[in-house]
Amino acid sequence: MTNRDVDSFNARADRYDADFQGRRYHRPIQQAMVRIAARLAPAPRALLDVGCGTGSTLALFAAQYPAVALCGVDPAAEMLRVAQTRLGDNPRVRLLNAGAERLPFDDHAFDLVVSSNSFHHWADQGAGIREIGRVLAPGGHLVMTDPFAIGWNRWRARLRPHGRMRTKSEVETMLGAAGLSGVAWERIHVLGPLASYFVVADAPRAASTISLAAPARPA
Numbered sequence: 001m002t003n004r005d006v007d008s009f010n011a012r013a014d015r016y017d018a019d020f021q022g023r024r025y026h027r028p029i030q031q032a033m034v035r036i037a038a039r040l041a042p043a044p045r046a047l048l049d050v051g052c053g054t055g056s057t058l059a060l061f062a063a064q065y066p067a068v069a070l071c072g073v074d075p076a077a078e079m080l081r082v083a084q085t086r087l088g089d090n091p092r093v094r095l096l097n098a099g100a101e102r103l104p105f106d107d108h109a110f111d112l113v114v115s116s117n118s119f120h121h122w123a124d125q126g127a128g129i130r131e132i133g134r135v136l137a138p139g140g141h142l143v144m145t146d147p148f149a150i151g152w153n154r155w156r157a158r159l160r161p162h163g164r165m166r167t168k169s170e171v172e173t174m175l176g177a178a179g180l181s182g183v184a185w186e187r188i189h190v191l192g193p194l195a196s197y198f199v200v201a202d203a204p205r206a207a208s209t210i211s212l213a214a215p216a217r218p219a
């Protein structure tokens with residue numbers, strides 16, 4: 001099955017980091033996400049970046065966490081090719097061609113999962129969040145930035161044909177169904193009010209649902 005979002009990222013992979021959006025929009029969001037993640041998880045053991053694209057966020061995390069195992073997944077092979085060029089020499093980094101909806105990892109494999117500006121491209125967001133809930137270790141954290149449909153972004157969301165910019169309550173329902181709790185939101189100002197971003201942070205697995213919440217892997 002083709003996914004138009006993935007196809008479009010494959011087509012623009014080589015210019016993704018250098019274009020205006022890359023420099024003025026994606027980069028500050030990535031930097032904010034690293035700051036927030038470092039505050040929540042000062043010394044994680046294993047980090048997964050879902051929708052890692054060209055690996056620029058992973059490169060920031062490699063510098064932030066000098067001893068941590070880093071893994072990135074993305075369904076766009078061309079974005080991963082650029083990531084491989086950037087990070088291929090780093091033995092701590094593993095890059096895999098996969099979407100959020102089917103993560104090729106064991107249960108509880110990561111104590112920090114991050115995702116930057118990718119969620120509104122996922123074909124099945126509920127399945128992706130469930131998979132994150134499955135691979136997160138007890139007490140682990142999810143940090144996700146996206147143009148959620150909050151504030152001015154609700155108007156943007158209405159103009160988007162795919163309808164995948166989600167409201168706070170929609171996201172919190174998905175997180176809750178995946179056994180993730182302790183949700184906190186932060187606003188990241190980027191290019192004025194229309195471009196404000198929000199982050200879902202600090203979603204540790206509730207102790208009482210650790211063994212019960214892990215859903216079966218998708219067939």
Ligand SMILES: C[S@@+](CC[C@H](N)C(=O)[O-])C[C@H]1O[C@@H](n2cnc3c(N)ncnc32)[C@H](O)[C@@H]1O
Nearest residue numbers: 009051052053076079099100116118121122123
């Ligand atoms: C706007 S880019 C962000 C890339 C990177 N996280 C960054 O901050 O530069 C969105 C990425 O999400 C990826 N993506 C699309 N569908 C996805 C899915 N179902 N699961 C995970 N990633 C997906 C795209 O291929 C693309 O690389």
